[in-house]
Amino acid sequence: MKKILLLIFLSFLLVSCQEHTEIIVNENTYLMVHDQSEYDIDSYYLDVFLDESTHRLTVTGELIYFNDEQDYNELYIMFYPNAYNPSEEGYNVDVEYISINHKPIDYAFVGYDATSMLIEFEETLEKDDNIRISFKYSFTYWTFDRIMHQDNDYLTMFFYPFVALYDESGWHNDEYTFFGESYFNELGDYYVSINVPKDYQIATSGMALNTTELDNRKRVDYYLGNARDFSFSASPNYVNYHQQIDDISVDIYSLGGLEPEEQTQMFQIIEDSFSVFEDYLGPYDQTHFTVEFGHFYGMEST
16 A cells, blocks of 8 residues: 555764864755764765756765774765766766765775775774765766656655665675665664755655745755655645644645545545554654655655
């Protein structure tokens, strides 16, 4: 039922005694990164710019990676937008810079589909330590699958870098799969600002906190805590429907809109789904829930 109805549960160098520092990503005060020793969960600070004229997404950000597993002398950073290259000239992901704890690093895409980046340390990254990974890159949207555009409708999953998991099977730097789930990752906190044309609406797994008008564009700040991933869809063609179901803020975004009886039916299905899933799995731990009807039906995405 979840797949059919598109219901989404919204979801180097090492640190020692470092002085307190704060960094603002892209001079955006919402994206304030603190002293990384304070973090005990992977934390993403992402400033995202959608260029509808070129169908490109630019991402500037900081990832505080918290190592809660074991000592490491290497790790892999995953860049899944590199799995397919619409231009067929070089890589799809164009990296402007990447650094660890403020120091630039040498990097190269590796693996069969060039979606992972191997980082080797001069010193051991010890368990319960963390590192700050800074980056800026851009990529072109595909015209299919889960990083796609159709005209000015955008579906954006797996767009940010994350550190691959390690277990008894080794590193899970698996190549991107165009069918089924694509990755295995840690839960994290997400602080994300998305810059889009002013007439666009954004359907996302995060909770909108603030909107800033920017001439003919706007920037919306989102937060999503303790979640598996963050994704968003953006379009000037969405019709939005909102309803409060108990203590949960519920939004439906639909390309083309819904008839009144369809709206009533969908909100009832969502309410019934909460009842069933909470009986079997436990309380829903977010304050918001988003459903999106777009070009892909049957995807567990925003």
